Each structure stands twice: as C-alpha cells, then as structure tokens.
Amino acid sequence: xxxxxxxxxxxxxxxxxxxxxxxxxxxxxxxxxxxxxxxxxxxxxxxxxxxxxxxxxxxxxxxxxxxxxxxxxxxxxxxxxxxxxxxxxxxxxxxxxxxxxxxxxxxxxxxxxxxxxxxxxxxxxxxxxxxxxxxxxxxxxxxxxxxxxxxxxxxxxxxxxxxxxxxxxxxxxxxxxxxxxxxxxxxxxxxxxxxxxxxxxxxxxxxxxxxxxxxxxxxxxxxxxxxxxxxxxxxxxxxxxxxxxxxxxxxxxxxxxxxxxxxxxxxxxxxxxxxxxxxxxxxxxxxxxxxxxxxxxxxxxxxxxxxxxxxxxxxxxxxxxxxxxxxxxxxxxxxxxxxxxxxxxxxxxxxxxxxxxxxxxxxxxxxxxxxxxxxxxxxxxxxxxxxxxxxxxxxxxxxxxxxxxxxxxxxxxxxxxxxxxxxxxxxxxxxxxxxxxxxxxxxxxxxxxxxxxxxxxxxxxxxxxxxxxxxxxxxxxxxxxxxxxxxxxxxxxxxxxxxxxxxxxxxxxxxxxxxxxxxxxxxxxxxxxxxxxxxxxxxxxxxxx
Ligand code: ADP
Ligand code: MG
Numbered sequence: 092x093x094x095x096x097x098x099x100x101x102x103x104x105x106x107x108x109x110x111x112x113x114x115x116x117x118x119x120x121x122x123x124x125x126x127x128x129x130x131x132x133x134x135x136x137x138x139x140x141x142x143x144x145x146x147x148x149x150x151x152x153x154x155x156x157x158x159x160x161x162x163x164x165x166x167x168x169x170x171x172x173x174x175x176x177x178x179x180x181x182x183x184x185x186x187x188x189x190x191x192x193x194x195x196x197x198x199x200x201x202x203x204x205x206x207x208x209x210x211x212x213x214x215x216x217x218x219x220x221x222x223x224x225x226x227x228x229x230x231x232x233x234x235x236x237x238x239x240x241x242x243x244x245x246x247x248x249x250x251x252x253x254x255x256x257x258x259x260x261x262x263x264x265x266x267x268x269x270x271x272x273x274x275x276x277x278x279x280x281x282x283x284x285x286x287x288x289x290x291x292x293x294x295x296x297x298x299x300x301x302x303x304x305x306x307x308x309x310x311x312x313x314x315x316x317x318x319x320x321x322x323x324x325x326x327x328x329x330x331x332x333x334x335x336x337x338x339x340x341x342x343x344x345x346x347x348x349x350x351x352x353x354x355x356x357x358x359x360x361x362x363x364x365x366x367x368x369x370x371x372x373x374x375x376x377x378x379x380x381x382x383x384x385x386x387x388x389x390x391x392x393x394x395x396x397x398x399x400x401x402x403x404x405x406x407x408x409x410x411x412x413x414x415x416x417x418x419x420x421x422x423x424x425x426x427x428x429x430x431x432x433x434x435x436x437x438x439x440x441x442x443x444x445x446x447x448x449x450x451x452x453x454x455x456x457x458x459x460x461x462x463x464x465x466x467x468x469x470x471x472x473x474x475x476x477x478x479x480x481x482x483x484x485x486x487x488x489x490x491x492x493x494x495x496x497x498x499x500x501x502x503x504x505x506x507x508x509x510x511x512x513x514x515x516x517x518x519x520x521x522x523x524x525x526x527x528x529x530x531x532x533x534x535x536x537x538x539x540x541x542x543x544x545x546x547x548x549x550x551x552x553x554x555x556x557x558x559x560x561x562x563x564x565x566x567x568x569x570x571x572x573x574x575x576x577x578x579x580x581x582x583x584x585x586x587x588x589x590x591x592x593x594x595x596x597x598x599x600x601x602x603x604x605x606x607x608x609x610x611x612x613x614x615x616x617x618x619x620x621x622x623x624x625x626x627x628x629x630x631x632x633x634x635x636x
Contacts, residue, residue, distance in 0.1 A: 109617045116615045117213070120170035121204045124609055127166065127174040128197020131157045135190045135540070137255035138548035138575050141479075153475045155256045156482045157190030158182040169615070173605050180601045186489020187253050188594035191540060196602035198539040202532035203610055211525050213610045219522075219529020224603040226518050227511050227533075228596055234507060234569060235499040235592045236584065240278065240286070245500070246271045246491050248587040252503050253490040254483045262303040262471075266480065269308045269467060270487045276310065276465045278495065288492045292463045294416060295484065297477045300449045301470040311440070311459050312413075312420045313466035317452025318445050319390055319407050322399035325445045330383040330404075332438040332456075334418035334425045336411065338388030339372050339398075341365040366393060373397040375429050383443050385409055385417045404443065406454055422460035490591050499592035502583035504572025505541035507595050509559045512537040541573055548575035555580075 104110070111119055133140045134155040144152045144163040152163060158178040166175055174196050181192040203216050238245050250267035277292045296315045318325065341364070373394055376384065383404045384390070390398070390407040398405050418425045421438025441458015448468055455466075467484070471477040494500050501507050512534045519530035538556060545555035555573055562568035562580045572583040583589065 104616060105618065109615075111615045113613055114207070116613055117207060117610070118204065119615070120609050120612060121200045123168040123171040124174045124200050124605075125197045125204075127161065127171045128194050128200075130164070131160055131190050132194050132197070132539075132543050133547060134160070134256065135194060136544040136547050136575055138544075139190075139256045140547065141256075151475070152478065154479055154482060156479075156486070157193055159482060161189075161193070170609050170612070173609055177601045177605045181597055184597050184601075185493055185591065185593050187486040188590070188598050191594070192598035192602050194539055194543060195536065195598055196605050198536040199533065199602060199606040200609065202536045203606065206528060206532055209528075211528055213613070215525035216529045216532070217607045217610050219526035220533055220603055220607060222522065222526060223515055223518075223530045223533035224599055226515060226530075227599050230511055230514050231501060231507060231592065231595050231599070232499075234501050234510060236501065236589070237498055238494055238500045239498060240275065240495045243271060243275075245589065246274070246494065248589050249490050249494050249500060249591065250487040252588050252590050253487040262480065265303060265306070266484060267487065269306070270484060270491055272308055273465045273467070274488060274491045274495065277463055278492075279463060286492075286496050288496075289463065290488075291416070291419075292461075293465055293467075293488070294413075295467045295469055295481060296448075296453065297469050297474075297481060298448050298451065299471065299474040299477050301472070303469075303471050303480070305470040307468040309455055309457065309466045309468065310462070310464075311455060311457035311466065312416050312464055313468055314385075314406060314409060314413050314417075314454045314456075315451075316406055316409065316454060318454060319405045320395040320399055322395065323404040324402060327382055327404055327443045328441070330440050330443045330456075331380050332383045332385065332417060332421040332423055332440055332443075333376060333379075333381045333432075333436065334414045334421070334423055334438070335384060335386040336388065336414065336425055336427045337386060337429065338390065338407075339369060339384075339386070339394030339405075340389050340391040341368050369393045370397055372429060373401065373403070375432075377401040377403060379432065379434065379437060381437060383440075385414050387411050387414050416464065417456065420456060420459040420461050420464045490594070493591040493593050497591060497593055500589045501592050501595055502570040502572055503588040503590045504574065504581075504583045504586075505544050505559070506570050506572035506583045508537045508540035509556075509563050509572070510569045513560065513563050544573050544575055545578075548573075548578070550575070550578045554578075 134142060134157065139155050141153050141155045142160050144160065146163065154160060161175045161178050166172055174193055177196050178189040178193050181189045199220065206216050247267045250270040251263050254263050254266060273293060274288060277288045279287050281287050294313065296313050369391065381403060385406050387409050390405045414425055418438060421440045423438025424436040426432050426436050439460060440456045444455050446453055446455055469477055469480060471480050515530055515534040519527050519534065522530055541556055541559055542552040545552045555578060558580045559571060559573060562571040570582050570584045571580045572588060574581045574586065
C-alpha cells in the first residue's frame with residue numbers, strides 16, 4: 092500500500108478513457124437495457140400502439156413491429172445494443188415475437204436489479220435464471236399442440252395471430268389465407284423428409300392506392316413493370332422465355348467514337364452499322380424460337396421494332412433478382428451474351444400477360460415449369476399501410492413456416508407466460524438458497540407479458556392477471572389467455588389464438604442469454620471516442636471552437 096501511494100496512481104488505459112465499475116456499471120447497464128424494452132412494450136399485442144419513426148432524412152415509418160422499431164432507433168449504449176441483438180436473433184430465427192423477447196429481457200433485468208439491491212450476488216441470479224429457463228423450455232414443450240401442413244384451418248389461425256396489431260380486422264382473414272397458400276406452395280420436402288421453404292420463391296409487389304381486398308395472389312412471377320413497347324403483344328400463351336443480363340443495343344462503342352457525326356455520310360454509316368448489329372441480335376434470338384425477353388439491361392428503340400416484327404415481347408432494365416426468378420420459374424438460365432446460347436438456356440411458361448394495377452402496368456407469368464414460385468400484389472390505401480402489412484405478412488409467413496417445420500404450436504394471449512410463471516413458482520419452492528429467489532424473480536418477470544397485453548388494451552392489468560391465474564390454477568385451464576377485446580380469460584386454442592412453439596422457446600433462450608451476459612459485466616471500460624479530424628481552417632465540425 093505504502094509503495095503504491097508513493098508511486099501515485101497507475102494508469103493502464105489511455106488518458107480520457109472512461110471506466111465504470113461494480114454496482115454502478117451493473118445498474119447503468121440494467122437501466123439502459125430496460126429503457127430499450129420500455130420503448131417497445133406499448134406496442135405488444137393486438138391492441139398495441141404504433142410508433143412513428145422519423146429518420147435523419149425525414150423518412151417516416153409507422154410500425155408496431157419490435158425489431159423494426161429497434162433497428163431504426165440508432166441505439167448507442169453497449170448494453171442496450173445487446174437487447175437489440177435479442178430482437179434481431181428472434182427475427183432471424185423465428186421471424187416473429189421480437190417485442191415479446193425484448194420485453195421479457197427487460198423485465199428479467201429489472202427483477203435482477205431488485206435482487207442485486209437485496210445483496211443477491213450476480214452469480215446466483217445468473218445460475219437461477221439458467222435453471223428457470225431450462226425448466227421453462229420443458230414446460231413450454233409440454234404445452235405444445237401438434238400441427239401439420241394439412242391443418243390448413245389451424246395454419247390460418249397462426250397467420251392471423253401473427254398479424255395482430257399490423258392489420259385491420261377485414262384484412263386479417265384475407266391476408267392469412269394468402270399467407271397459408273403461399274407457404275403451401277413454396278414448401279418442399281427434402282430427401283430426409285424435412286420441410287424446406289425457399290423464400291427466393293416468393294416475391295411481394297407493393298402498390299399503394301386501393302383496398303387490401305384488391306390484393307392478389309399469383310401462382311407465378313409478378314414483375315413490377317410493363318412490356319417495353321406498345322407494338323408488342325400484351326398477352327402470350329406458351330411463351331419461350333429468355334432471361335438475360337445483356338442488352339439489345341449497338342455493341343461496338345468504337346463505332347460511336349469514329350463516326351462522331353463528322354459528316355452526314357459518317358452518321359448514316361454509323362446508323363446502318365448500328366441497325367445491322369441490333370437486327371442480328373434480335374434475329375439470333377428469334378431463330379431459337381424465343382418469344383419473350385427479360386433483361387436487366389437496355390432494349391433500344393431499334394431492337395423494340397425488330398422484336399415487335401417477330402412478335403417477341405420484351406421487358407428491360409429489370410432488377411437482377413427478377414430476372415433470376417424468371418429464369419428459375421421458367422426452367423431457363425440467365426445468359427450474359429448471345430454467343431453460345433442454346434435451347435437449354437431457354438425456359439417456358441404457360442402465359443405472360445401485362446395487367447393494370449392502379450395506374451401502373453405489371454407483368455404476370457403463370458403456368459410456370461417450377462410450381463414453387465408465388466407472388467403477392469399487395470394493395471392498401473397508403474404507402475405506410477402497405478409497408479406495415481408487408482411486415483405483417485413477413486411475420487406471418489415465418490410463423491406458419493416455423494409451425495410446419497417444428498410441427499408444434501402453443502396457445503397465445505399470454506397463456507404460456509401465465510402457465511410458466513405459475514409452474515416456475517412451484518419449481519422454485521423445490522430449490523434451495525439464493526437460486527430460489529432468482530427463479531421466483533424469473534416467474535415474476537414472465538407476468539409482464541399478460542400485464543402488458545392487458546394494459547395496452549386499456550384493461551386493468553391486476554384484475555386480468557388475477558383472473559388468468561385463477562383459471563391456470565384450476566383444472567384444464569392452462570390454455571387460457573387474455574381476450575384483449577372483452578377482457579375475459581378464454582381458452583386460446585378454442586379462440587383460435589395460436590402461435591409457433593419456437594416463438595416462445597426462442598424468446599426465453601435469447602432473452603436469458605442476453606440478460607446473463609449483461610449481469611456478468613462488472614466493469615465497463617470505454618476508450619475515448621475518436622474525434623473526426625478538424626478540417627482546414629476549422630472546417631466541418633470546427634465552428635471555431
Ligand atoms: P411480437 O413482436 O412479440 O410478436 P406482437 O405485437 O405481435 O408482438 O404481439 C404478440 C402477442 O400478442 C403474443 O403474446 C400473442 O399471443 C398476443 N396475441 C395475438 N393475437 C391475440 C389475440 N387475438 N388475443 C390475445 N392475444 C393475442
Ligand atoms: Mg407478432
């Protein structure tokens with residue numbers, strides 16, 4: 092000690108670095124993580140509110156989707172970021188339940204904070220939470236109900252539950268039906284009998300203006316573009332399709348430079364050469380019997396004329412993903428030059444048709460060789476609503492897919508969380524020491540889900556909780572959840588509010604993992620922020636300060 096005092100403090104980090112230690116660090120992290128959860132809790136459930144997010148460019152997003160909100164929030168605090176990761180993991184693994192996972196993580200930390208104040212060591216909390224999570228996963232599995240791809244009615248209900256809060260009542264049934272049809276079509280069984288859904292098979296084309304009921308499901312490919320020239324047919328049966336990353340225009344750029352309109356003669360020669368090149372390209376394709384061309388690149392006026400003469404339709408300047416999808420759906424290949432093109436590169440589809448959607452033209456390919464491809468044309472009154480429906484569809488697609496893959500679903504409306512809370516309290520009683528307190532804290536934390544559902548619906552959270560607990564305590568009540576419309580506890584399976592099992596297991600797993608990680612931290616060592624170099628004469632960022 093004396094030696095240390097004589098030498099003065101020893102710095103092990105760069106001057107200006109910040110360090111927060113012990114309790115301070117823990118509380119600081121807990122508060123930050125809780126703030127993240129607090130920012131989304133009001134959006135939970137069918138009656139949850141929406142958030143309006145405005146980014147630095149003034150773009151507006153109105154949503155109730157947990158992961159979307161957190162992604163847009165630009166969160167900086169390191170512990171808060173770990174909670175955002177929970178949402179991202181949930182989104183990647185299940186595609187739904189992101190708010191639930193984050194809210195649960197926040198509440199687990201809040202309860203941990205209370206235990207810390209009571210001088211429970213973080214290690215005991217970490218261990219107790221781990222035990223509780225393990226038990227919870229068993230209990231969730233025990234509550235599961237079997238489902239298969241044939242239970243179409245049940246799958247519609249899963250989609251419907253997933254849409255909560257992102258729909259209007261009339262849209263839900265309609266969209267749920269579309270979602271189930273889409274998954275059924277995309278789903279393929281692999282050699283081991285496992286289901287695979289290739290999301291590349293699906294495309295959603297959005298068009299604001301109009302009603303949801305004007306939306307369409309297309310068993311094929313939809314391209315958000317019309318046919319390039321009015322001289323071409325609007326509709327084609329049994330089309331031979333060529334997908335290209337190649338343009339129909341003059342190739343030889345040297346020509347351009349040489350003739351640079353020096354004289355009328357030169358210009359005419361240039362035009363003749365261009366004409367010859369383009370005609371050759373089109374003729375080559377026509378000879379192979381191609382009747383429809385889809386390209387990422389240009390189709391110039393000359394080419395359009397020649398194509399029209401041969402009765403070939405063309406779509407130009409498409410996204411590469413659209414061209415890929417056309418190739419896949421028609422059984423062809425995307426070609427990048429015309430030199431060694433052959434019949435195997437050419438695909439076929441039953442019909443190609445240009446349709447009107449609102450004021451726009453789209454092109455629809457049906458009767459495709461590959462019958463896993465499917466598209467939605469999504470309509471809704473405004474762009475903000477269309478975007479929110481898109482997020483809802485994305486959640487619902489994943490929920491249905493996950494349910495079929497796992498073959499297991501659970502009741503929604505906080506039935507699972509209420510049951511878990513009750514059973515974990517019983518379990519806690521069998522455990523000794525500080526871990527017991529931690530398992531109880533875990534049980535308390537789970538109650539945030541029924542409480543938030545109730546509060547967001549304008550119900551009294553305590554009353555709703557008591558009624559739910561009474562039902563779960565009684566016989567045959569474990570599927571009871573909160574009907575947010577009436578405030579009553581009802582059997583959620585009978586009410587058709589069901590969710591994939593994995594929504595709940597993943598939420599518990601990733602929430603606990605993040606919480607344990609945050610609790611393990613007792614030191615935050617932050618390097619000094621690197622300041623951007625000041626520009627000449629106090630340029631950007633300078634302001635003469
Ligand atoms: P998350 O991002 O967690 O999916 P949501 O806002 O989608 O958040 O809300 C999901 C919660 O709403 C789940 O607990 C689910 O069971 C519940 N829920 C969905 N539909 C209903 C319903 N009709 N009645 C009661 N609860 C519902
Ligand atoms: Mg959801």
